[in-house]
Amino acid sequence: MLDPLIILVALACGMASRAVGLPALIGYLLAGFLLHELQVGGGDILHILSEVGITLLLFTIGLKLQPKDLLLTRIWGTTLAHMALMQVFFLAVFYLAGHLFPALELSFSASLVGAFALTFSSTVFVIQVMQERGEMASRHAGLAVGILIIQDLAAVVFLGLSAGKVPGPEALLLLLLFPLRGVILRLLTLSGHGELFTLFGLTLALGGAEVFELTGIKGDLGALVIGAVLAGHQKAKELSRNLLQFKDLFLVCFFLSIGLDGWPQREMMLLAVVIGLLAVAKPPLYFLLMTRLHTPPRTALLASMSLANYSEFGLIVVAVAASAGWMEPQWSGAISLAIAVSFLIASPLNRFSHQLYRRWCQRLQTFETEQVRATWPDTKGTRVIVLGMGNIGTGAYEAIAEQYGPEVLGVDDNDRKLAAHRAANRRVVAADASDPDFWHRVDLERVELVMLALTNHEENKLVGRLLEDLGYRGRIAAVVRFAEEAEELENCGISAFNLYAQAGSGFAAHAAAHLGAGRQDASG
Known part of the structure; x- marks a missing residue:
């Protein structure tokens, strides 16, 4: 059972964050660090609920997903090019940090995995910000989410390879999901619109993730795939709305768990803060790549601003690498702090992104391609x-x-x-x-x-x-x-x-x- 103090501190910090114009998730993140200082632990239940929140997040993303959109060059091209360039950038940062702070003892494997973890942007942050602004149906939200999905797929591939898990032949049975789409949608229709409908949705997300785990495939990817199978139908939209509050509530536990994991050593903490500040290097590169691949400048700017952060999947990558002995466990705390700093930077950037475009629109429009002008x-x-x-x-x-x-x-x-x-x-x-x-x-x-x-x-x-x-x-x-x-x-x-x-x-x-x-x- 969750300690009532955890709920109270999370509520107070969330309200305080909202009062100063920041997303509530910043407050939840700070609440986790505060609870760590108070030596209050969330126990296994907090981590379980946070995992449920991430699973529901990916499931609801899948419900709104149009797989053909991921084949657009401006989505997959931007993602792969950005990840490659950021990998090189952060390898250089870690190389420099290793010379400035020898006590860190940064090995090449640790730097390689750490740089890879920092190439992702936060799905949780982007979805929360877009939903709060009512922009989930916008083109820039679709572009950002498409990029995030490809990044998440890259993380899932890494996790599968690092764990040494190879999908068994029974994984081929998962292809039956596609012909079963009509049956599932029919059952969703029969379940009505109340609690039975919501319960069925939870069963699809959590049960489906467990089925994928049994075949050797990451459960979170399974939730995303099942949601994508149902995407495009009216019942999928209704289900996404019904699960919204559950997903948001469980994700509070995720942000709390980041801070509760504690602080790294002093040198690593300083490096984490610097890395967090370097998140500002992401939007300019995103913008340049997007516009070169024929994205309108405004869409490119708003999508880029939302991606100016690090990802919760980076934490998962680092945790798996630490368990495999590729890097020290304190990297988890360092990446947690870097994520927190990046969120603090990304929040005002996103809050004023529309005003920034209106102010600099004439200069930004110089990046518009002829192909965009033709539309x-x-x-x-x-x-x-x-x-x-x-x-x-x-x-x-x-x-x-x-x-x-x-x-x-x-x-x-x-x-x-x-x-x-x-x-x-x-x-x-x-x-x-x-x-x-x-x-x-x-x-x-x-x-x-x-x-x-x-x-x-x-x-x-x-x-x-x-x-x-x-x-x-x-x-x-x-x-x-x-x-x-x-x-x-x-x-x-x-x-x-x-x-x-x-x-x-x-x-x-x-x-x-x-x-x-x-x-x-x-x-x-």
Whole structure:
């Protein structure tokens, strides 16, 4: 059982971190180091729960995964080139550190594995930050997650080789997962929408990971694969939402366990802090590689900023290497501290990443390739823009198009949605609503109405501020879910439609119309 003091300290540090504008996960990380100083141990249960959190994280990533996206050159090319260059960079850092601090006794094998561990970026950090900002559906989030998945696969390959585990012939039976997809989805449908549905999802993630372990394949990779098998179906999206709170709660244990593992020796601690600060070298290289591989500069910058950190998988790599005798156990504490420092650096970078792009956009656009320029969307003749072409946005588009026809433009960042809308002869373009480059290509003098069907309050506010900065004088309407959100947007001059509060009046109008039609039929 977890010590109540652990829960209390984690809550207090998480609240304090949020109060100063940092992600709560920074507070959890600091809570772990504080609990270590208080000599409070989490025991085996904390590590078990943290492993469950990582398994659920990879499972939910798999649920949203599109395997064909990993074949894009800008994803696999960026990942492999960045990992190779970072490996060389950190080998040079360790070589220099070994000469400056002989007491560290850095062997070549330790430096090699340590450098490899530092080439990864944190899946947990990126997902947490993107979810808090409501950007998980954005192109830069998709790019960052794609890079992280390939990095995680590289880590899994290393762990498999280091453990000397070779998948047995029974691993071939795992190929049955693909023809069983329809059966699993049918069972998910039969399980409804409540606790049975969530329990089934937990069973798929944890049970599936255990099945992969039995065949000699890393369980975390198994959870990712099972999620990917189900990806693309509506039930997969619902399952991802249902497991969100479980995943986040268990990941708190993961961040606590990093700090609870303790501190390294003084020289190693100094090296860890320097390594943590060197995380700032990652974004420029990511940006350069992404843009050379035909990624728009804004997408490249936002994705690069989110990857300016070290990974929890680095800890796993180091722990396995230490158990194999390739490096000293204190490396785990050093990498933990480096991760903590990198998180502290990455948090403000990500918090102000949109502002940074707006400030330096003209200089950053010089990295844009001709291939990217050829994909600029056509926005000519637009009078009404609908941002977000989900169910709400599609309904709004259809209603407003009855009056404005082809002068209505739908905007979304999801390629599958866009393909479906184009098949239905709707005028849509691929763009990010918060991208200033998109708005610079729109004739805002002609646009009369912008409809924000994004359902994410922070993104609605961001777009509203952006349009104000660009001098837009037309009307803005937004969908909100809570009264305080509506009040905040109204104070900014944005007309707010409370989805929940006004759904009742719409339902009543719909029912009254059917009631009137029924009476006419009866009288006729």
